[in-house]
Amino acid sequence: MTMRPTRRNFIIATGVAVGASPVVTPAFAQAGAHVDEADEQAVALGYKQDTHKVDGKKYPKHDVQQQCANCSFWQGKPTDAWAGCAMFGRKHIAQGGWCSAWAKAPG
Numbered sequence: 001m002t003m004r005p006t007r008r009n010f011i012i013a014t015g016v017a018v019g020a021s022p023v024v025t026p027a028f029a030q031a032g033a034h035v036d037e038a039d040e041q042a043v044a045l046g047y048k049q050d051t052h053k054v055d056g057k058k059y060p061k062h063d064v065q066q067q068c069a070n071c072s073f074w075q076g077k078p079t080d081a082w083a084g085c086a087m088f089g090r091k092h093i094a095q096g097g098w099c100s101a102w103a104k105a106p107g
């Protein structure tokens with residue numbers, strides 16, 4: 001007796017579940033990863049996860065009231081601990097962070 005090539009038999013034989021998503025981890029799956037202060041772009045912009053740790057001599061216009069959460073480039077809600085920023089692609093930056101591209105959010 002031979003098994004008919006039905007969809008059911010294929011699923012049983014291969015263990016493939018119809019509708020299941022394949023496990024793929026492409027390079028762009030970095031979304032949500034946190035920006036490291038040592039990253040090239042972070043160094044170039046003087047990014048710090050904590051605005052209190054910004055070098056005031058190097059960035060004399062910096063003020064501790066300037067934080068990612070009140071920057072016009074912040075893409076999260078005010079209560080989010082981490083969110084995206086136009087300066088850092090798909091990686092996330094800290095709510096209390098800062099970089100030299102800081103610009104006061106309107107409102």
Ligand code: SF4
Binds near residue numbers: 098
């Ligand atoms: S551009 Fe604004 S939100 Fe983005 S890292 Fe710099 S200070 Fe933070």
